[in-house]
Amino acid sequence: MMYLFTPVGLAALHTFATGSTLYAFDLDGTLAPIVADPAGIVIPDEVRRCLIQLNSMAPVAVITGRSRADALNHLGFTPHCLVGNHGAEGLPGEDAADHDFIRLCQGWKEQLKLLLPDMPARGISLEDKGETIALHYRHAPDMPTARGSILAAIARLTPAPRMVSGIFVENIAPQHAPHKGAAVEILMGYLGCHRAIFVGDDVTDEDVFSLGNPAVLGIRVEKDEGSGAGYYLQGQHEMVKLLREMIALHEWK
Numbered sequence: 001m002m003y004l005f006t007p008v009g010l011a012a013l014h015t016f017a018t019g020s021t022l023y024a025f026d027l028d029g030t031l032a033p034i035v036a037d038p039a040g041i042v043i044p045d046e047v048r049r050c051l052i053q054l055n056s057m058a059p060v061a062v063i064t065g066r067s068r069a070d071a072l073n074h075l076g077f078t079p080h081c082l083v084g085n086h087g088a089e090g091l092p093g094e095d096a097a098d099h100d101f102i103r104l105c106q107g108w109k110e111q112l113k114l115l116l117p118d119m120p121a122r123g124i125s126l127e128d129k130g131e132t133i134a135l136h137y138r139h140a141p142d143m144p145t146a147r148g149s150i151l152a153a154i155a156r157l158t159p160a161p162r163m164v165s166g167i168f169v170e171n172i173a174p175q176h177a178p179h180k181g182a183a184v185e186i187l188m189g190y191l192g193c194h195r196a197i198f199v200g201d202d203v204t205d206e207d208v209f210s211l212g213n214p215a216v217l218g219i220r221v222e223k224d225e226g227s228g229a230g231y232y233l234q235g236q237h238e239m240v241k242l243l244r245e246m247i248a249l250h251e252w253k
């Protein structure tokens with residue numbers, strides 16, 4: 001993987017920024033710095049200002065693990081497309097599937113209440129996000145044990161969900177729910193975009209980076225040689241620089 005702000009990296013960005021490019025971003029750790037309590041994330045004012053400007057010039061999508069309602073509260077503006085729940089919520093034309101996912105999650109929620117009756121005492125909290133469920137153990141007095149009991153309970157759920165691990169959280173999603181990579185490709189088709197640039201920082205963003213789709217340029221926040229992304233930023237603090245570059249390329253074209 002290569003640092004984006006090099007002549008080669010900027011040339012790639014230039015090539016991908018066409019008149020029919022989708023600009024897609026993860027939220028936590030990408031548009032906003034990671035903080036200890038996810039409820040407290042703040043998108044820096046200049047990032048928001050640049051995003052709103054880019055959104056007025058080109059199709060912008062935010063694809064996040066949060067629910068859409070939660071993400072909207074933090075974004076403070078409405079992008080062209082807002083996809084929540086790791087790809088499972090809000091994709092155009094997928095309303096019927098959304099309802100199936102919610103019904104599956106309600107079933108898992110009832111099972112989890114029986115499998116983990118002592119969640120509060122273990123410091124585990126269940127977040128019902130609609131199309132997915134998050135089991136947080138950030139506040140558990142014994143985090144490895146709490147995580148172990150979460151994994152044991154998930155293994156007993158029927159039908160078996162897809163698991164998405166995060167920082168002090170295990171998420172479960174329906175097996176056939178679109179992941180972030182599928183979401184990017186569905187949005188490209190829906191919007192008629194021939195190219196996409198996706199920026200993300202986490203394990204779930206690898207579903208986009210590892211698509212192997214030559215029409216999708218992957219940019220990871222922070223270098224990680226294990227990532228499928230072709231390019232990286234040195235940190236979230238470079239997001240404004242990237243957005244300004246995208247805006248300038250668009251103005252120029």
Ligand SMILES: [Mg+2]
Nearest residue numbers: 026028029202
């Ligand atoms: Mg992230």
